[in-house]
Amino acid sequence: EVQLVESGGGLVQPGGSLRLSCAASGFTFNSYNMNWVRQAPEKGLEWVSHISSSGNTVFHTDSVQGRFTIFRDNAKNSVYLQMTSLRDEDTAVYYCARDSSVAADFDYWGQGTQVTVSS
Amino acid sequence: RMTQSPSTLSASVGDRITITCRASQRVTSLLAWYQQKPGKAPKLLIYKTSSLQSGVSSRFSGSGSGTEFTLTISSLQPEDFATYYCQPYNTYSAWTFGQGTKVEI
Numbered sequence: 001e002v003q004l005v006e007s008g009g010g011l012v013q014p015g016g017s018l019r020l021s022c023a024a025s026g027f028t029f030n031s032y033n034m035n036w037v038r039q040a041p042e043k044g045l046e047w048v049s050h051i052s053s054s055g056n057t058v059f060h061t062d063s064v065q066g067r068f069t070i071f072r073d074n075a076k077n078s079v080y081l082q083m084t085s086l087r088d089e090d091t092a093v094y095y096c097a098r099d100s101s102v103a104a105d106f107d108y109w110g111q112g113t114q115v116t117v118s119s
Numbered sequence: 120r121m122t123q124s125p126s127t128l129s130a131s132v133g134d135r136i137t138i139t140c141r142a143s144q145r146v147t148s149l150l151a152w153y154q155q156k157p158g159k160a161p162k163l164l165i166y167k168t169s170s171l172q173s174g175v176s177s178r179f180s181g182s183g184s185g186t187e188f189t190l191t192i193s194s195l196q197p198e199d200f201a202t203y204y205c206q207p208y209n210t211y212s213a214w215t216f217g218q219g220t221k222v223e224i
Contacts, residue, residue: 035214037161045153045161045204047214059212095160103167104208105151109160 002026002108004096009113012086016117020081022096022110030054030074033099035106036081038092038115048094049081064090086117121150121207123217130222134195138220140205142186150207152181152190153216154199161204165190192222200224 008020020036036048049070050059058070067086072079079096094113097106122141130136140150149168153161163172165181168188178193192199205217 044219045155045206045216047216050212050214061213100163100166103149103151103170104211104214105163105166105206106153106161107163107166107172109162111160 002098004098004108004110006094006096006110006113009094009115011116011118013119014087014117016086017082017084018086018115020083020094020096020113020115022079022081024077024079024096024098027098029077032101034070034072034079035097035099036070036079037095037097037106037109038090039095039112040089040092043092046092050099051079083115086115088117091115091117121205121215121217123203123205123220125220126218127221127223129224130195131224132195132197136192136195136222138190138203138205138222140183140188140190140207140217142207144186148184148208150183150188150205152179153204153206154201155204155219156201164203167208195222 003025005023012018033052035050038046038048051070055072069082096110098108100107124139152165154164155161164175164179169181180191183189202219202221204219
């Protein structure tokens with residue numbers, strides 16, 4: 001069974017940093033691209049970051065470029081999101097999502113971890 | 120940009136409903152649909168416009184091409200009351216979602 005379990009969320013002050021983790025199991029992790037998708041309170045879904053299976057290719061949405069970094073450790077079956085210079089508008093539930101192997105969508109999602117940026 | 124309509128849809132159990140996702144220009148040939156229930160992660164329902172994800176009920180179906188795509192639920196069940204999002208396969212380096220359609224009683 002495919003499982004994605006996020007951790008690392010919490011309350012942080014504006015300008016602070018946080019590292020999210022996503023532990024994967026039930027599939028060959030190093031064969032899949034991975035993503036972070038967030039959802040602000042009462043809002044829709046927003047893709048944040050993507051990393052290729054090897055970790056050599058990454059993409060970030062414009063609003064987090066230069067502040068967030070996605071990386072992975074295939075030996076630990078984990079993907080991470082390092083978030084710095086956090087802003088109020090980064091407050092959201094952050095989901096880890098696996099790229100489908102057959103299409104450009106996300107076939108498995110974690111349960112999410114809450115990030116709250118507030119003074 | 121993909122625009123979903125309606126934003127909210129009021130329906131009853133047993134109804135046939137359709138949700139539409141439109142692009143201002145032809146930005147994709149394919150898209151996916153997700154279902155999200157309150158407090159839960161999104162769930163992939165339809166991929167490549169019309170392919171049913173494994174384990175998803177056949178009352179869900181997808182169609183469309185070019186600038187207009189639809190998600191249809193043939194006979195609404197109590198567990199189908201949720202928010203639905205479309206996601207076009209537009210560019211490899213950035214992924215977007217429609218703004219969502221809430222299906223309520």
